[in-house]
Amino acid sequence: MNMQTTIAGVTFQNPVMTASGTFGSGMEYAEFVDLNRLGAVVTKGVANVPWTGNPTPRVAEVYGGMLNAIGLQNPGIDVFMERDIPFLKQYDTKVIVNVCGKTVEDYVEVVERLGDEPAVAMLEINVSCPNVKEGAIAFGQRADALFGITEEIKKHAKQPVIMKLSPNVTDITEMAKAAEAAGADALSLINTITGMKIDIHRRKFAIANKTGGMSGPAIKPIAVRMVYQTAQAVQIPIIGMGGIATAEDAIEFLLAGASAVSIGAMNFVNPYTTIEVIDGIEAYLKQYGIENVTDLIGAVEA
Amino acid sequence: MKEKQTAKVLSQREIAPQIYDMWIETSLAAQAKPGQFICVYPKDRSTLLPRPISICEVRDREALRIVYRVAGQGTKEFSAYEEGETIDILGTLGNGFPxxxxxxxxxxxxxxxxxxxxxxxxxxxxxxxxxxxxxxxxxxxxxxxxxxxxxxxxxxxxxxxxxxxxxxxxxxxxxxxxxxxxxxxxxxxxxxxxxxxxxxxxxxxxxxxxxLEEHMACGVGACLGCVVKTKELDHHSHVYNARICTDGPVFEAKEVEI
Missing domain, CATH: 3.40.50.80 (Nucleotide-binding domain of ferredoxin-NADP reductase (FNR) module)
Known part of the structure; x- marks a missing residue:
């Protein structure tokens, strides 16, 4: 039985990763999870300088999920290189660094800083955070803007580039095709879905930012649909995510066309989710006598 | 060492209107310190996130007492638990009182x-x-x-x-x-x-x-949901935002802007 999956020439020991922003750089979860067992750690977004993030409350619960508007609080690339990279190097797992920025120059600066770091296997470009007013999402909701930033980042990146797509668009396949045409090596989807919650007793928004990104099991069917549509539209590999709580959920994404999957909000609910999903996929392969996990990719039948 | 466990409810009673007093059996009691908290998970999966609840009392390194107010669906579910019920908890969290x-x-x-x-x-x-x-x-x-x-x-x-x-x-x-x-x-x-x-x-x-108290998602310092403005640069993000769950929940008052 072979759990390995390959994306843009990078081979992962299994297809289970962490979704950016739900796992820090792994430090906080190393107490619960053997990071050596993960397919990859996808880090919290890192910018060229520290970002303060949004006012609180930043999180709220909604039916079957949650809203967040953290606003990409992060220490910036200097601290990240000094502290987070050496921490992650101790582990036998692949590292994918999520990169955020307000301008194209911001992104390029971070991408260049990471270029000479062999511990970084891939870059994931966050052009889809719904909680930051400048930059970020502006690049992820217009196909021409997405094409432009992808092309520019590809000129500077030494590692393969994953563009993380927003579901908050009319047609995600248009965005996927634009990223592919601009040279993206892979796609990850979906980022959170913009939502809102109102506290009727206080007559206030549950989140200080008013809107927040929705994640959790309630969004999974939307994510599976978007992964399937995107897989039909592009040739480049897809990392699928959105509400994965169990191995069964993860296998749905693989069958829909994802080459790997990420666990996000469910890390907060059950810190052992990643490991349980890995074990569960193995058990599924065994149950059906499937040799390679890659045999599942896009194997849904009409 | 933080751990997620399935604990057992030893007793529960309502000690004031909407205020519940629950004793649970858990090995986490051995490491519990005053001012620390645990995250309690509802069984109903529509209420996904853990509820952070402070530790009220520790008994013989094997039981914890939590006293909480019914504030919404999650705590309403907890309030119906009787002796022998299982309860999922994560702990012990935070630094407690110095x-x-x-x-x-x-x-x-x-x-x-x-x-x-x-x-x-x-x-x-x-x-x-x-x-x-x-x-x-x-x-x-x-x-x-x-x-x-x-x-x-x-x-x-x-x-x-x-x-x-x-x-x-x-x-x-x-x-x-x-x-x-x-x-x-x-x-x-x-x-x-x-x-x-x-x-x-x-x-x-x-x-x-x-x-301090703030809405939390992870309870372990990863999500950056529960921050408070600080006077000094925080050691995690270097942006004057400490994490209440892991850097607190107890702070010296002069260190935080509230």
């Missing part, structure tokens, strides 16, 4: 509303260490839960909003009415109370250690 500063000192232990419970284990821990334990607790009305427990560990002063018991008003009014003084303050309660304590501590030039 009790070393109370050694030989005259202390105020202040609790307000649903911030009262963590003061109990603190009072128990400081008994015999602090020189003079003055417990000042504020309630809405005559439902002065945990009062009998507090009597065992110090001199208790009560404030009630409706004036039905003790001083009419809040915990600060109780300090004035009884002409109380201290060398150090430990407190947990609603934000207006903590702001008043921060101001008071600055005026009389004594340290105050206050326990």
């Amino acid at each position: 009790t070393e500063w109370a050694q030989g000192k005259k202390v105020f232990l202040m609790g307000g509303g649903i911030g009262v419970p963590p003061i109990l284990e603190l009072a128990k821990t400081l008994a015999g260490k602090a020189n003079d334990i003055q417990i000042i607790v504020g309630y809405r009305d005559s439902a002065t839960f945990l009062r009998d427990d507090f009597e065992k560990y110090g001199t208790v002063y009560i404030a009630t909003e409706d004036g039905s018991v003790g001083t009419k008003g809040n915990v600060m009014d109780a300090i004035t009415a009884n002409s109380l003084e201290a060398d150090v303050i430990y407190a947990c309660g609603p934000m207006p109370m903590l702001r008043a304590i921060k101001k008071y501590a600055e005026r009389v030039q004594i340290p105050a250690y206050i326990s």
Whole structure:
């Protein structure tokens, strides 16, 4: 039985990763999870300088999920290189660094800083955070803007580039095709879905930012649909995510066309989710006598 | 070491309207410190996130007491649990109160509303260490839960909003009415109370250690949901935002902007 999956020439020991922003750089979860067992750690977004993030409350619960508007609080690339990279190097797992920025120059600066770091296997470009007013999402909701930033980042990146797509668009396949045409090596989807919650007793928004990104099991069917549509539209590999709580959920994404999957909000609910999903996929392969996990990719039948 | 466990409910009763008192059997009790908290997970998967609840009391390194208010669907579910029910918890979380500063000192232990419970284990821990334990607790009305427990560990002063018991008003009014003084303050309660304590501590030039609350998702420092503005650069993000779950929930009042 072979759990390995390959994306843009990078081979992962299994297809289970962490979704950016739900796992820090792994430090906080190393107490619960053997990071050596993960397919990859996808880090919290890192910018060229520290970002303060949004006012609180930043999180709220909604039916079957949650809203967040953290606003990409992060220490910036200097601290990240000094502290987070050496921490992650101790582990036998692949590292994918999520990169955020307000301008194209911001992104390029971070991408260049990471270029000479062999511990970084891939870059994931966050052009889809719904909680930051400048930059970020502006690049992820217009196909021409997405094409432009992808092309520019590809000129500077030494590692393969994953563009993380927003579901908050009319047609995600248009965005996927634009990223592919601009040279993206892979796609990850979906980022959170913009939502809102109102506290009727206080007559206030549950989140200080008013809107927040929705994640959790309630969004999974939307994510599976978007992964399937995107897989039909592009040739480049897809990392699928959105509400994965169990191995069964993860296998749905693989069958829909994802080459790997990420666990996000469910890390907060059950810190052992990643490991349980890995074990569960193995058990599924065994149950059906499937040799390679890659045999599942896009194997849904009409 | 933090751990997620399935614990067993030993007992539960309603000790004031909508205030529940639950004892659970868990090995996490062996590491629990006053001011720390646990995350409690509802079984109903529509309510996904853990509920952070303070530790009220620790017994024989094998049981924890939590006293909480029914505030929504999750806590409503917990309130229906009876003896023998299982309950998923994550703990122990946060740093707790720095009790070393109370050694030989005259202390105020202040609790307000649903911030009262963590003061109990603190009072128990400081008994015999602090020189003079003055417990000042504020309630809405005559439902002065945990009062009998507090009597065992110090001199208790009560404030009630409706004036039905003790001083009419809040915990600060109780300090004035009884002409109380201290060398150090430990407190947990609603934000207006903590702001008043921060101001008071600055005026009389004594340290105050206050326990903060904020909406949380992970409880372990990863999601960056529960931050508070700080005076000094925080060690995680370097943006003057400390994480209440892991850097707190107890902070020295002068270190935070509330």
